[in-house]
Amino acid sequence: MEFRNLMKTPWLAAWMLILLVHPAIAADLRFSNFTNTVVIYTDESMPYWQTADGRRFQVAPRIIVRTHADNSPPLERAHPAINRIQPLFQLGQTHLYLLEIDARPDNLQTVLNALEARPEVAWAQPDLLQQRTPAHASHGVTGGRNTALPALRLNWPVLQQHNRGQGIRIAIIDDGIDLTHPALRQTKVAFAYDIGQRQLDASPQLAADTHGTRVAGVLFAATEGLDQPGLVPDAELIAIRQPDTWTSNTLLAFHLAQLAGADIINCSWHSHGLLQPVADAVSALAQYGRDGRGTAVVFAAGNQGQRITATSSEAAIDAAIVVGMNSPHSNFGPSVDLVLTAAPMRSTAVDGGFAPIGGTSLASSQVTAALALLLARDPRQDLTALLSALQQGASHD
Template identity: 45%
Template structure:
C-alpha cells in the first residue's frame, strides 16, 4: 500500500484510534503514534520512531518566546530562523505528559505547527552501498571528464561554499590534504569537530575526496578532486532527529552555503524538513536560492509524493546511471528526480573512493558541477542554475527537471 493510501486510510480510521493513540499533524494529515515495544509506531507509514521530551514549533511574529507554558521549561530555542520561517525547540519538564503539552502549545498565540522531536529508528539512508560493474565503453565517464576540464578553464570552484551534511569527514586523510574548511560542527555532540565517530563513518569522507582530493594523490584519468578551490562547510549529522536536521540546515545557511549536499534520505518526510528546504530554495543565497542536492535513493523504487526528501520539488534530486547512461536497477526514479548521472564505480585510484557508487556518487557529481557553474556565474538564480545543469554533457534530465516555481 502506498504512503498516500496509508495516510488516507489512517484519516478514515482516526476516530477509532483517537482514544488510544496520541496524534500529531504532518502536511495537514493526522498521524497516530501507537506504542511499539519501548517506542512508538507511526501507523500510516509503518515507521517506528523514538519520541523525545522536546517539541518543534513553527511560529510567527505573534509568538512570545518567553511566555510561560504549562509543562515547558525555559524559553523557546531557535532551531531554524530566517526572515520568512521560524522554528523553535521547546523542552518539557521532567515527568510532563508530552501530548498534553503539545495541546497546550498549540493554543499559544503565533503557533502554526507543533510536532514531537522524532528519531526515525534506523540509521539514515546513505545511498552508496551497491557496487556496479562499469561497462568497458565509458561514455558518461568521458563526458564528465571533458566537462570537468572545460569548466576548469573558468574556475575550479573558487569563492563557492559547499556544505556537506553527512556522517563526518576524516581530515587526517593524506589524499584529502587540507581543503579550505570554513566551518565544521558535530550536531549531536555540539562540538566544532566534524570528524567521524566510528569506523563505519566513511560516507562523508568519500564525498569530500570526490571534491577535494589532492591532485598529487590522483592518477591520470581519475575523476576526483573536482572542486579543489571551493570552501567546505562540514556538518556531521548522521541521525534522523528532526531537530538535528533543522539545525544542520541552519548552520549551513549561517555559514553561507551556496550548495548543500545531502546524499541521504529519511524513511519518512516530515513537514519541518520540507519547510526548511523550501525556504532555502526560495530565499537562500541572497534571494537567488540555495541549491540543495539530495540523492534519489538506492531501493530500485518509484518515489511516491511525500515519501522522503527525494520527493521534494524544491531540491535537486539525483538518480544514478551506469557508464553508458542506462538507469541503474537499484536507483530510485520518479517524477521528483531532476537529473541522472554516473552512479557506477568511479575510475579512481584512491582507496576511499574505489568502491563509492550509487545515487550518493551521482548527487556528489551534480554538487561538484553546480559549484563549478556558480563559480563562473555566481548570480544565477536556482531556476537558471537548473537549466544550466540540464545543458551539461554527462547529466541527463529527469522527469522533475521543470523550472522551479516561486519567483527564483
C-alpha cells in the same frame, strides 16, 4: 546506527524509568505532518514508537514549532510543562523553535494540543529520531526508472575550463569527514562542526562513519592515489557531522550551513519519511538563501529502486535538487530533477585508503560539483538559472 547508546542519554533514561514505574501503559501520539495526521504508538513491550505500517521512531520530550512570525515569547505561556524555548532555524519567513518540556509520557500530546490551538503557531511536531539510509545503500529493487527524464553525462572538461570552484562554499551534511586523509589535507575548510558532540570538529567518531569522507573525496581530493581528482578542489568546505536523524539536529545542521555561508548543501542520504520541519527548512534555503538567489540543497534520490512518494523521504522535497542515477537501483518519481550516468569510482576512505562510491551518492556529489563550477562562473545566478545551465551543458545518453 541511530539507536546505539541511546540509554546513555539522560532524558531517555528518565523517560524509561517513568515507564517502568507505570507498567502496562499503552500510549499513542498524534500530530500533523503536512495535510496528514500521523499516529505513532508504544507500550511497555516496545522500546520505541511506531506507526501502523511499522515505521519506528524514538521520541524525545521536545517539540518543534513553526510560528507565523518571530513569536517565541508567547509560546512560553502555551502550557506550564514548557521549560525552555530556543530558536532552531530562522530564515526569511520561516521561524522554527525547539521547546523542551517536562519528561512525562502524557505531556507531549497535551502540549502539542495546546500549541496547535494558538493562532501564532503554524504547526507543532514532536522531535523524532527515525532510520536514515546512506544513498549508497541498495536493496529492495523494483526495477522502476525515471522514464520522463533523459540520462545526462556531465562534460567535465568544459565545466572545469575556467575554474575549480573558487569562491564557492559547499556544505556536506553527513556522518563525518576525515580531513587527515592525505588526499584531503589541502582542503580549504571554512567551518566544521559535529552536531552530536557539539564541537568544532567534523571528524568521524564511529566505525560506521564512512560515507561523508567518500563524498568529500569526490569534491575535494588531491590526485594522490586516485584515478580522478576532486572536481572542485578550490571550493571551500563546510563540514557538518550529523550522524542521526533527530529532526532538531537536522534543522540545526541546515541552520549552521546557512550561517556559514553555504552556496550549495550536499545531502547524499535520506530518511525513511519526510517530516514537515525539514521540508520547510529546505524550502526556506531555496527561497531566501544567498541573499534571495537561493541556496542549492542537493539530495540523493536513493538506491532502493522505489518510487518516491509525497512523504517517503527528503528526496520528495520540491525545493531540493534531487538527483537520480541511470540505473534500476535508483529511486524515481516526479520530484527527481536530474538523472546522471556515471561509473562508480574510488574515493577517499576513513582509514587513509580508498573505497568505492557509486549510485545516487556519487550522482548527487557530482551534481554538487557541477553546480559549484557554474556558480563560480557567475555567482549572480538564481537556482532556476543554475539548474537550467547544468541541464543545457550536459550531453544526453
